[in-house]
Amino acid sequence: MKTLVWVEHDGSAVKDATLAAVTAASKLGEVHLLVAGSGVDGVAKAAAQIAGVGKVHVADNAAFGHNLPENIAPLVAELMTSHDAFVAPATTTGKNIAPRVAALLDVMQISEILSVEGPKTFTRPIYAGNAIATVESSDAKLVLTVRGTAFEKAATSGGSGTVEAVSAGGDAGISSFVGAEIAKQDRPELTSAKIIVSGGRALGSSEKYQEVIVPLADKLGAALGASRAAVDAGYVPNDYQVGQTGKIVAPEVYFAIGISGAIQHLAGMKDSKTIVAINKDEDAPIFQIADFGLVADLFNAVPDLTAKI
Amino acid sequence: MKILVPVKRVLDYNVKPRVKADGTGVDLANVKMSMNPFDEIGVEEAIRLKEKGVATEIVAVSVGPAKAQETLRTALAMGADRAILVQTDDEVEPLALAKIFKAIADAEQPGLVILGKQAIDGDNNQTGQMLAALTGWAQGTFASAVNVEGDHVSVTREVDGGLETVKLKLPAIVTTDLRLNEPRYASLPNIMKAKSKPLDTKSPADYGVDTAPRVKTVKVSEPPVRSAGVKVADVDELVAKLKAMGVHS
Numbered sequence: 236m237k238t239l240v241w242v243e244h245d246g247s248a249v250k251d252a253t254l255a256a257v258t259a260a261s262k263l264g265e266v267h268l269l270v271a272g273s274g275v276d277g278v279a280k281a282a283a284q285i286a287g288v289g290k291v292h293v294a295d296n297a298a299f300g301h302n303l304p305e306n307i308a309p310l311v312a313e314l315m316t317s318h319d320a321f322v323a324p325a326t327t328t329g330k331n332i333a334p335r336v337a338a339l340l341d342v343m344q345i346s347e348i349l350s351v352e353g354p355k356t357f358t359r360p361i362y363a364g365n366a367i368a369t370v371e372s373s374d375a376k377l378v379l380t381v382r383g384t385a386f387e388k389a390a391t392s393g394g395s396g397t398v399e400a401v402s403a404g405g406d407a408g409i410s411s412f413v414g415a416e417i418a419k420q421d422r423p424e425l426t427s428a429k430i431i432v433s434g435g436r437a438l439g440s441s442e443k444y445q446e447v448i449v450p451l452a453d454k455l456g457a458a459l460g461a462s463r464a465a466v467d468a469g470y471v472p473n474d475y476q477v478g479q480t481g482k483i484v485a486p487e488v489y490f491a492i493g494i495s496g497a498i499q500h501l502a503g504m505k506d507s508k509t510i511v512a513i514n515k516d517e518d519a520p521i522f523q524i525a526d527f528g529l530v531a532d533l534f535n536a537v538p539d540l541t542a543k544i
Numbered sequence: 545m546k547i548l549v550p551v552k553r554v555l556d557y558n559v560k561p562r563v564k565a566d567g568t569g570v571d572l573a574n575v576k577m578s579m580n581p582f583d584e585i586g587v588e589e590a591i592r593l594k595e596k597g598v599a600t601e602i603v604a605v606s607v608g609p610a611k612a613q614e615t616l617r618t619a620l621a622m623g624a625d626r627a628i629l630v631q632t633d634d635e636v637e638p639l640a641l642a643k644i645f646k647a648i649a650d651a652e653q654p655g656l657v658i659l660g661k662q663a664i665d666g667d668n669n670q671t672g673q674m675l676a677a678l679t680g681w682a683q684g685t686f687a688s689a690v691n692v693e694g695d696h697v698s699v700t701r702e703v704d705g706g707l708e709t710v711k712l713k714l715p716a717i718v719t720t721d722l723r724l725n726e727p728r729y730a731s732l733p734n735i736m737k738a739k740s741k742p743l744d745t746k747s748p749a750d751y752g753v754d755t756a757p758r759v760k761t762v763k764v765s766e767p768p769v770r771s772a773g774v775k776v777a778d779v780d781e782l783v784a785k786l787k788a789m790g791v792h793s
Contacts, residue, residue, distance in 0.1 A: 303710070304673065305682050327703040331685050334638070334673035343639045343758035346668050356762065361667055362561040366570055369762040409713040410682040413698065417706040426704070430791065454793040473723060474706055480722050482704075488791055498560065505770055509789065511782070526773035529782050539779040544792050 236264030236354065239292070239314055241323035241332065244270065244278045251427040252324035254285065254388035256381040260322040261287050261389070262351040263377075268292065268396065269314060271307055273300035283396035285389050294401040301412035302328050308335035310404035315340055320377035326426075329380050337378035344378040345370060349385040363479040363502045383426060384485030384506055418474055425477070428458030431486045433477055433504070436464035437493030437515065437533060444470045447534065448492060451541045460484065460504075462494045478503035493533045496521030513537060545655030545692075545714075546601045547590040549624060550645055551583040553608050553615040554665045567763040570665070579615045582660025584622075585720040588727040589690060590658050591623035598692045599656075601625050605648055607641055609633050613743065620738035621730030627743040632755060636748070638666075640755040642674035647751035649679055654715060656697065661686050661719040672719035682712035686721040 238260040243250040260266045266287055270279045271294040279293040292314060298306045311332070315321055321336055323329035325347045337344035348357040355372045357379070425431065432455065434448040444465070452459050460482075461475040477484055479502040489507035494500060496512070496519055504510070505524055512525035513533050522528040529536060555561060556576040564571050579587075593599040604619035606612040607630040616627035630644055649657060662669035676683035684690070684699025688707065691698045692714070700709045702721045730738070748755045776782045786792065 301708075301710075304676075308677060327686060327701075330669050331673065331683070334670035335677040335683065337670065338639060338642055338674035338677035341639070343637050344668070344670050345759060346670060360767070361764070362555070362570060362665060363667065364767055365561045366563045366764050367767050368764050371760045371762055372758065373760065374758050407682075409680075409716075411711050413709040413711050415703070415706060415708040417703075417708075424705070455791065456793075472706075473702065474704070488786075488789070510773075511786070522775070523772050524770045527782055527785055528773065528775045529779070530775065531779070536779050540782060543779060543783045544786060 236319045237317070238263050238266055238320040238322050239311070239318040240266060240268050241311070241321070241329060242268050242270045242278065242282050243324055243326055243328050244272065244275070246272065246274070247277055249278060249281050249285070249391070251388060251424070252326050252329070252383040254391065255383040255386040256322050256324045257285055257288065257389040258386040259348060259351060259379070259381040260320070263320055263354065265289050267318065269294065269311065271299040271310060273297045279398050281391070283398055284392050284394050285396070286393040287389060288394040288396035291396040291398045292401045293398055294404060296405060298404065298406035302332065303410050303412060304332045304335045305407040305410045306404065307332050308339055309407065310401070311336045312339040313403045314401065315376060320379065322379050322381060325380040325382050333378055333380050340376055340378065342374045342376050342378045343372065344380070345372060346380050347382045348379050349382055363499070382483065384483060418472060422452065423456070423458045425458045425460055425475070425482050426484055429487045430455050430457035431460045431477070431484055432457045432490040432492065433460030433462065433494060434465055434470070434492050435462040435494030436468060438465065438470060441470045447537045451490070451537055454541055454544060462497070462500045491521050491525070492537060494521055495519045496524070545599050546603065546652060547593060547599045548603050548605060548645070548649060548652060548654040548657040549583070549586050549590050549619065550605045550657070550659050550671070551587065551615050551619050552580040552606065552660070552663045553577050553612045554580045554663055557581055557664055563764055563766050567765055569761065569764050577611070579618050580660050580663045582662060582664070582720050584727040585722070585724050586658040586660055587619045587622050587624060588725045589720060592725065593692065594623070603628065603652060603654070605630065605645065607632065607636050607644055607748070616743055617738050618730065620741045621735040622728060626741055629743060629745045630748055630751070631745055632748055634755050635757070636755045637757055637759060638668050638670035638674055639758065640748070640753055641671050642678055643753045644748055644751050645671070645675050646678040647753065656714070656716060656718060658718045658720065661721055672717050676717040679717070681716050683717045683719070684710055684712055685719040687718050688721055688723045690718055690724070
């Protein structure tokens with residue numbers, strides 16, 4: 236089977252979620268990549284280094300600069316005439332593009348796969364991860380999105396893909412990019428961080444989040460997260476949110492601080508390798524899934540932990 | 545401008561899903577069902593556009609069993625003008641749903657179709673994008689702001705790491721994210737009024753759409769359970785445990 240993996244990038248580097256998609260695709264067969272964008276020579280070279288990669292199709296065109304699905308989906312659909320499966324990371328970009336491709340190909344997409352069970356059989360979460368479905372496609376071609384935390388990341392070196400320019404596609408003329416407000420953080424991205432320090436409603440204010448959570452994250456080189464309650468209360472911006480309606484994460488270590496452990500939050504972090512919970516309430520549901528639980532007042536315990544770690 | 549708002553009847557978001565013992569799915573017998581929360585946001589957005597004078601008519605559509613009428617009545621009580629039930633007892637996949645909505649869009653000629661970004665049962669997150677592909681219209685997914693400006697709509701999207709704004713030619717497809725708005729509750733008088741609003745019943749065959757599934761569910765199982773670990777006595781013990789795992793500054 237020939238797979239085509241959508242390479243998500245920021246114009247200069249390949250994003251981590253792509254590497255998990257490559258691993259998933261490699262379980263199906265030959266891995267080809269698609270790098271689309273404007274001025275993407277550097278990304279294409281980096282992509283060709285990813286272990287196990289064959290051909291790297293490069294579509295360099297201003298129309299592909301902002302991942303507009305109206306322009307990109309027809310390009311992918313055309314490349315799919317010579318591929319059997321389209322595989323994209325289940326990021327907001329992948330989720331925006333893949334179904335549009337699937338419908339153009341008259342294929343029913345399988346979203347957020349967790350494992351590859353057979354050539355056309357996969358597992359995927361339904362009901363926010365409260366159930367796992369094993370599903371089998373009967374379509375001639377496959378369109379998949381891949382949950383990044385469910386697959387190891389492919390190595391970024393050791394590959395020797397051949398770069399090939401694609402001239403297909405252009406501007407469909409129905410959409411344009413206006414602008415973006417991307418929070419610049421001097422720390423690892425939430426979805427790829429090894430350690431995440433998350434704060435909840437118990438912090439009580441934005442100031443306390445900065446005072447208590449941030450120093451611990453700084454000391455550990457960790458990403459910052461939050462529960463939906465903390466986001467709704469305005470302590471931190473929405474892109475910090477971990478949970479069913481926010482980001483799904485699975486770091487080596489997840490610190491849940493002042494987070495009670497609502498189902499919606501657990502859905503986003505329960506696959507973390509080690510969960511550390513600090514909460515005043517010893518009956519908080521978070522302790523039912525924490526590897527290390529500390530029943531304590533977070534305003535004393537966390538600064539103490541920050542000082543001693 | 546007419547707005548089409550697809551809505552789905554799903555297990556209420558407050559009910560914990562239980563996997564059936566025979567592994568064929570999630571138990572939906574005798575449990576509370578409600579409108580998919582993301583679709584509720586879609587209905588609300590359409591009503592706000594009507595209140596602003598941008599939209600003239602709101603048509604709610606649902607594909608599902610006879611009981612999906614209740615979901616449509618909820619949309620009508622919130623403020624939709626009329627409803628179409630495409631009645632079927634089969635589970636309809638996003639691709640077939642998109643084909644039904646495409647046929648309805650061809651007939652109704654809406655300026656906007658506003659859908660929830662995903663239904664909270666299947667979590668597919670596909671129907672809006674697929675409908676956009678089939679109609680050839682532009683798509684603004686995961687919207688946190690929608691502004692119609694002449695023959696365009698500007699959509700602010702929730703993306704990984706922040707927000708992004710795109711400008712789309714109308715007609716267009718919008719899918720809603722949680723922060724777009726807070727849906728209103730239907731008042732009692734409006735619930736009463738909704739009972740007399742028009743509701744057409746159709747079938748997938750009326751639109752020439754084959755709803756046979758392309759993806760077979762082999763089985764549905766419980767997710768792996770995570771068991772509780774240990775409680776540590778104090779910060780010093782926690783620090784020792786973390787250092788033993790190699791976690792330190």
